[in-house]
Amino acid sequence: MTVPGGAPPPRGEDLxxxxxxxxxxxxxxVVAFxxxxxxxALLPVAPLWAVRGGADSAGAGLVNFVLLGATVATQFAVPALIRRVGWALTLSLALLLLGVPALLHILTDELGVILALSAVRGxxxxxxxxxxxxxxxxxxDPARRGAAVGAYSLALAAPNVLLMPVGSWVAETWGFWIVFLLSGASLLGIPATVVLARHLPERATHDHRHPAVLEAPTGRATLRVVLPPTLILLGITLAGGALITxxxxxxxxxxxxxxGLFAFGLVSxxxxxxxxxxxxxxxxxxxxxxxxxVAVAGLLALAWLTRDPVGTGALLLWLAGCALLGAAYGGLQxxxxxxxxxxxxxxxxxxxSAIWNAGFDAGTATGSVLVGAVAVGWGFGVGMAITAGLVLLTLPIALRSRR
Structure with a gap:
C-alpha cells in the first residue's frame, strides 16, 4: 500500500x-484555515478601502482582478518552487505573502499601493x-483521496462562510483595521507548515525517488487529461464569482x-x-x-429573481437560489x-494542482468581468441567464465522465 509518489503511508494510518x-x-x-x-476577509473589503481612498468603481474593480491575475501567474511555478526549497519554506512563504501585505493596508488607502499589495497577496x-x-x-492512501480533499476543503471553505459575508459590514461598522488584522491571521499558520512538511513524501527537496508534485505542468499529456474536469470547474466558478461579486x-x-452569501457559503x-x-x-x-x-437550476432561479432588485418579499426564493448554486459550487470543486x-x-x-487552481481563479475573475459587462446593458437577470447557459455547456463533459 503506497501513497501517491511511491512513499509508504504515514505510520498509524487506518483506512x-x-x-x-x-x-x-x-x-x-490549520495552514488552510x-x-x-x-x-x-479582504476579498470584499480591499475594493471598499480603495473607494474610501477616492478610487472610482473601475479602480475598485482592479483590486481583485490584480489579486487573481497574480494568483494564476504564480500557480504554474509552484511545483518547481517545492522542488527547490521544500514544503515548509514554500508554505511559509505563502502565508507570509498573504499576511504581511494585509496588515500593511492599515497604512494607506491609496489605490496604487492597494494594487501593489494585492499583487503580492496574489x-x-x-x-x-x-x-x-x-x-x-x-x-x-489513494483510496482515501476523496475524504482528504473533503477535509481540506472544509478547512479552507470555513473562512469563506465566517468572514466573506460579514467583512464589508464589519469594516464599515467597526472599522477597516479590524478586517486587516483578521487577514493578518495567515501569519499564525506558519508553525503548522513545519509540522505538515514532516508527513509529506518529499521530505528532502532533491529526493528524486519520489517525484510526485515536482513535475512542471507543461506536458501536453497532463493538460489533456486534466482539462475536462477543469472546464467544468471553470463554468461553476464563473457562476460563483458572479454571485460573490x-x-x-x-x-x-x-x-x-x-x-444570500451566507446561504451560498454555508451550503457550498x-x-x-x-x-x-x-x-x-x-x-x-x-x-x-x-x-x-443543480447549478443550472440555481442560476435560472437567480436570473428570474434578479430581473429587478430582489426585495424582502422574495427572501425565501433568493435564499433557495443562492443555496442551490452553493451546493453545485461546493460539490463540483x-x-x-x-x-x-x-x-x-x-x-x-x-x-x-496547478492547472486545477488556475482554472478556479480564472473562472472567478471571468465571472466578475462577464456578468458585470452584461449587466451594464441588459441587467443582472440576463447576465445570470447567460451564465446558466455557459455552465450547461459543460454537461456533455460531465456525462462523459460517468464512464
Missing part, C-alpha cells in the same frame, strides 16, 4: 478511521492553493446580500466536505453531471479536484 487521524491532516487544516482567512495565494491541495492528496447590487436591501462548505466521501464510494465521475444540473488528480496520476500531482 477505516477518520481522515483527521492521518498524521499531518490537522496541520494542513489561516491562509484562506487572509484571502476571504503571489502568496497562488503558492498556497497549489501546494496545500497537492499536500492533501499526498498525505493519504454582484450580490450587493442584485438586492434592494443590503442585508439580503449578506443572507458542507458539499465540499461531504462530496469527497461520496466520491470515494461512488466515483467522482458519476456525480459530476448531477451537480452541473471537490469532485473536479479529485477527478483531476485521478486522471493525472501520482507522478503529476503538482501539475494537476
Amino acid at each position: 477505516r478511521g477518520s481522515v483527521w487521524s492521518v498524521p499531518g491532516m490537522v496541520a494542513l487544516a 489561516t491562509g484562506f482567512s487572509g484571502y476571504a 503571489v502568496g495565494f497562488g503558492i498556497l492553493t497549489v501546494a496545500a491541495s497537492a499536500a492533501a492528496v499526498l498525505l493519504v 454582484f450580490a450587493p447590487q442584485m438586492v434592494a436591501v443590503a442585508w439580503l446580500a449578506t443572507a 462548505t458542507l458539499l465540499r466536505w461531504r462530496a469527497g466521501g461520496l466520491a470515494d464510494r461512488l466515483g467522482s465521475g458519476r456525480l459530476l453531471w448531477a451537480f452541473v444540473l 471537490t469532485l473536479t479536484m479529485i477527478r483531476a488528480f485521478e486522471k493525472a496520476g501520482p507522478r503529476r500531482v503538482g501539475a494537476a
Whole structure:
C-alpha cells in the first residue's frame, strides 16, 4: 500500500478511521484555515478601502482582478518552487505573502499601493492553493483521496462562510483595521507548515525517488487529461464569482446580500466536505453531471429573481437560489479536484494542482468581468441567464465522465 509518489503511508494510518487521524491532516487544516482567512476577509473589503481612498468603481474593480491575475501567474511555478526549497519554506512563504501585505493596508488607502499589495497577496495565494491541495492528496492512501480533499476543503471553505459575508459590514461598522488584522491571521499558520512538511513524501527537496508534485505542468499529456474536469470547474466558478461579486447590487436591501452569501457559503462548505466521501464510494465521475444540473437550476432561479432588485418579499426564493448554486459550487470543486488528480496520476500531482487552481481563479475573475459587462446593458437577470447557459455547456463533459 503506497501513497501517491511511491512513499509508504504515514505510520498509524487506518483506512477505516477518520481522515483527521492521518498524521499531518490537522496541520494542513490549520495552514488552510489561516491562509484562506487572509484571502476571504479582504476579498470584499480591499475594493471598499480603495473607494474610501477616492478610487472610482473601475479602480475598485482592479483590486481583485490584480489579486487573481497574480494568483494564476504564480500557480504554474509552484511545483518547481517545492522542488527547490521544500514544503515548509514554500508554505511559509505563502502565508507570509498573504499576511504581511494585509496588515500593511492599515497604512494607506491609496489605490496604487492597494494594487501593489494585492499583487503580492496574489503571489502568496497562488503558492498556497497549489501546494496545500497537492499536500492533501499526498498525505493519504489513494483510496482515501476523496475524504482528504473533503477535509481540506472544509478547512479552507470555513473562512469563506465566517468572514466573506460579514467583512464589508464589519469594516464599515467597526472599522477597516479590524478586517486587516483578521487577514493578518495567515501569519499564525506558519508553525503548522513545519509540522505538515514532516508527513509529506518529499521530505528532502532533491529526493528524486519520489517525484510526485515536482513535475512542471507543461506536458501536453497532463493538460489533456486534466482539462475536462477543469472546464467544468471553470463554468461553476464563473457562476460563483458572479454571485460573490454582484450580490450587493442584485438586492434592494443590503442585508439580503449578506443572507444570500451566507446561504451560498454555508451550503457550498458542507458539499465540499461531504462530496469527497461520496466520491470515494461512488466515483467522482458519476456525480459530476448531477451537480452541473443543480447549478443550472440555481442560476435560472437567480436570473428570474434578479430581473429587478430582489426585495424582502422574495427572501425565501433568493435564499433557495443562492443555496442551490452553493451546493453545485461546493460539490463540483471537490469532485473536479479529485477527478483531476485521478486522471493525472501520482507522478503529476503538482501539475494537476496547478492547472486545477488556475482554472478556479480564472473562472472567478471571468465571472466578475462577464456578468458585470452584461449587466451594464441588459441587467443582472440576463447576465445570470447567460451564465446558466455557459455552465450547461459543460454537461456533455460531465456525462462523459460517468464512464
